[in-house]
């Protein structure tokens with residue numbers, strides 16, 4: 001079988017190789033999966049406007065996010081339970097991200113604990129994604145472990161006070177097997193047993209408010225990023241409450257079906273933030289041209305969830321690394337052909353179009 005040449009081919013191969021329940025969990029979205037589809041489709045509503053006769057003899061995809069240098073403006077998004085697709089799961093993903101020169105964000109409900117990731121790949125730049133569990137002791141222990149294990153930032157995800165209605169999981173009866181070893185889930189339910197996704201999210205504190213976020217951002221020794229922001233109103237509140245960064249995200253179409261594509265929400269958030277913190281986005285990134293479109297609309301960088309996950313599922317650590325390398329070479333080529341020597345050179349004038357909404 002020839003090696004896949006793009007993310008779509010990794011996605012296709014992963015679909016052929018994964019057991020249907022596991023594939024449905026990773027691929028699926030909520031409800032009618034409108035938002036899931038629109039996350040991807042939104043990129044094709046924009047056209048790129050290249051400038052010519054710009055010196056592009058030296059082009060780099062390198063940039064900084066929260067002051068840290070990355071070799072490409074793509075971070076690895078937090079995706080739960082990665083040992084479902086590869087025995088080394090999150091550890092393999094962290095190694096791939098480090099080899100690609102980018103950050104891996106470890107999920108709060110990962111199948112590896114923060115200290116394990118730090119021990120297995122000490123040099124890897126890493127963020128920790130937090131869910132605030134109803135059991136505040138479990139939440140506090142996770143934050144402490146991430147701080148002690150040398151994580152560089154906390155990303156608090158706030159778009160999932162309950163799980164979205166993911167009908168693929170209902171159809172297959174998919175559950176997270178107890179023997180997978182998901183430390184935070186086991187700690188929060190007090191047992192290592194199989195759990196449905198609905199039950200996992202019932203562990204999350206649905207009463208969380210802005211004061212809680214402000215308290216976390218004010219007391220944590222690491223920068224705190226807010227993930228799952230959809231509107232300008234919430235972006236302003238995030239800045240007021242001390243967010244070091246904002247991730248415009250609809251959780252890959254897995255939560256409230258019917259919200260706009262993440263790319264569509266991005267300009268509103270960028271305008272509301274007025275440069276007071278970095279804005280990132282995720283949802284639907286499959287191509288280097290998707291990345292530069294998001295940069296043009298004001299994202300400092302993007303996160304990719306399923307794309308590297310399909311690489312992990314197909315080829316383990318090497319597969320995840322290959323996907324990140326494909327994305328980097330696509331970003332470099334897109335920058336070159338757009339007339340932009342680096343990600344910072346991409347401006348809103350490099351795109352036109354966007355969604356045409358009825359008034």
Ligand SMILES: Cc1cc2nc3c(=O)[nH]c(=O)nc-3n(C[C@H](O)[C@H](O)[C@H](O)COP(=O)(O)O)c2cc1C
Pocket residue numbers: 025026027039077078079080107108109129157227249250251252253254282283284285303304305306307
């Ligand atoms: C299977 C799966 C599990 C996910 N788990 C988490 C998670 O534990 N925490 C979180 O903040 N986001 C989670 N996400 C959302 C991703 O971080 C990201 O927002 C989304 O995947 C981006 O869309 P993309 O897959 O099209 O790149 C998950 C997404 C998927 C597909």
